[in-house]
Amino acid sequence: MRPDAVRGHLDGLILAVLESGPRHGYAIIEALQARSGGALELPTGTVYPALRRLERAGLLSGAWSTVGGRERRTYTLTRAGRHTLGMHRTEWAEFSSVVEAVLRPAGPTTASGS
Amino acid sequence: MRPDAVRGHLDGLILAVLESGPRHGYAIIEALQARSGGALELPTGTVYPALRRLERAGLLSGAWSTVGGRERRTYTLTRAGRHTLGMHRTEWAEFSSVVEAVLRPAGPTTASGS
């Protein structure tokens, strides 16, 4: 899958992996990769800024902690984030059905066409 | 649906509507709208440049004609375009299944969780 593909859907994906519980950035990247069967290999330069953006937007709340001598920033879905996730899912449903409707037909120019 | 949503998928959508036969730009816009149940209202400033881009890329071939005193540029899917459409469909299938896999789970934090 070409790297740019998630454009416009990144936020929803991140919110989704946080729905099942708080996670820190690195773990989010791994969860994304795991849930997608290895297809999603998002670079840190994509995820970390997105996390900060989502936090600034009030959809996530972040907190520092030190585990095994390493600094972690753990993010938790806020109420607003949960709400936004719902909207992302709705939008995805609509979007995917539209794309499918246009892309799928595989127009039978043969059958009873024109 | 927010206007920007088709980002990255426009080419595939256009190629798809041309699969069932040649069409001119204006008709492509209308076909896109019709097939999507009115959800896709792509502005001319989005579609026309895309058409030229796809033509330059060799995926479409365009030809001028005059119908009812009006100039039309009719686009036909080339062999390469048909091939590329197939790739777009494959990519869409992979992409959508990935997004669905990540977005869908709606993680049951209740079952055996915490």
Next chain:
DNA sequence: ACGTTATACGTAGCCTGCCTACATGTGCAT
């Protein structure tokens, strides 16, 4: 002791590509 890999976070700048706004022209109905 030293190098490499995994863990963990972050920023700067680029580039792609759709959108907004605008420009141009014909045919037809009022």
Next chain:
DNA sequence: ATGCACATGTAGGCAGGCTACGTATAACGT
């Protein structure tokens, strides 16, 4: 002659993910 549907196009803006880089600790092999 005014307005709308038809028909095509360009210029510039902007969002947002990517590449490349920078920092730091822990674990492991040799």
